[in-house]
Amino acid sequence: MKINSRCVNYSLFLKEWKEAKRKLLPITIGIIIFSLFTILMMYALPSLVHDIPAELFPELTPTILSQTFFSNANNILSIIAVILCVDAIAGEREKNTLTLIKTAPIRDSFLITIKTIVRFLLVAIPSFISSLAVYFLIMLMSGRADFSNYLLASVFLLFTLFLYVSVGILISTFTKSQLSSGAISVLIVFSLTLISSLLNQGKTISYNFLQISVNVLSYSFSNIEIIVNILLILGFSILLLFLSVVIISSEREPTRK
């Protein structure tokens, strides 16, 4: 009667990973190219825009370049993170494969956790590799960069992406198709970007956890503020994932499209 849960969870992880890893290389290449372009564009911009005098462009210090990268990465990768989650539950429902999972002895909490981990890895690995690539490019172009601050920003970017993955998983749980899941996800990401832009001023800037990877390069944060930001990100992520588990467990017709 007893089910070997380790086998069940490992098999689910393996299934998710086998399906996800096909996307890993193209996503990694795409994100690296995008990231390197954001830096190279900064150098190319003065020569591309002839009407504006060159002295009006900021001096391209490692901090300015890092901020540019993290700002763009924060906006673009957040959309990629939620889009990669649309197939998590809504995709299974659409392709009628959710029945195979719902008739297997898998706990809903593990189902959501494993799907979140795999999708997080799918966005975190390319993001981390591209941030390292950008760091080396900045070193190459400007000759110096503060690695510890840069690493902190990269880690914060990963935390923020985890939050966006949780948003994507939650949306995928209550939507019936990948299309509706994608549309709602993009709408939510835009709204969150707008809110975080509004919060990015005055006192709220220290706790604007959605922009923390950019802000950590521009402002000095106390250890308490850093811990509070991490706790806020993790707290919201766990809350969203908990809601996903509650939704999928309480559905009366989970496989219905």
Next chain:
Amino acid sequence: MKPLQTQELKVIGVKVINLKKKFNSFFALKGIDLTIDKPGLYGLIGPNGAGKTTLFKCITGLLTPTEGKVILNNTEVNRKLLFQKNVFGFIPEDVGLYGNLSARDFLHILAGLHGLDKAQRKKRVQEIVDFVGIKYSPNKIVRYLSTGQKRLLLIAGVLLHDPDILIFDESLNGLDPVVRSHVSNLMKELSKDKIVFYSSHILTDIWKLSDEVFVLNNGLLVEHDTPLNIIKKITKNVYYIESDEYETVFSYLEEFSSIEKIEIEGNKVLFQIKSKNAIDESKEILRKVIEKHSILSFGYYEPDLDQLFIKMVSSNED
């Protein structure tokens, strides 16, 4: 096929008690009661929209009933009871497959999802592949398999954890005669020690294979018996007279008080005799008809299965 492990003595059975399922304001199931308490092949038939898939999904816990309960092997169906998911194997009509995996990976993952560890998995997958008769390369990617190959893969997939109860929703549909016959033989073999509960639109298979047949119509169970008994019940004391003058024969037969029901089917007039001594009575009726009309043939009515199905469903609707 050997059982997965030494099994304890257990009660195999499906019990459905006053099962109702409502979608918005529409009742798909209106109070179903059924009991299957021994291994065998049990067919479920019914027109489109009768509630067959809804019934199967309620039995497997994929749908929560609005009212009533389902008991599998002496335990009430509850989605939270994980062990219960290894009691049955379900192939829904429209199930999807993980198309990017190889057939081997698909089976290994399904086995793992039902709790088989690596050592058990390898042995079990090979056993089931041999039993089901999967001949194609295990490295073949699932999305490139034919319909028949996919069906065999799914059947193999639900057998891996050695369930007591197998539920196949329209699993014979869309298969060529060779694969269909192969799947039918597998089902027959499996039904020796398992409950195989299946639905199909191919009535010949249902009547030929099933030990018992359940007829579902409009959310209600309208008939349950062995195929032979159902045929007997419906065609009891029904005779036919084939004639070119079938309309006048029909009018003439209406005058007989011993005839319960008359209907026309092509150029045949079908009539059911209510008398206990139906054979003698039919001969007497025939003699009288021959005196007045020319007939082509006469006999005991044996409907084809499609007509039998239509009769069962329409008599319920009346």
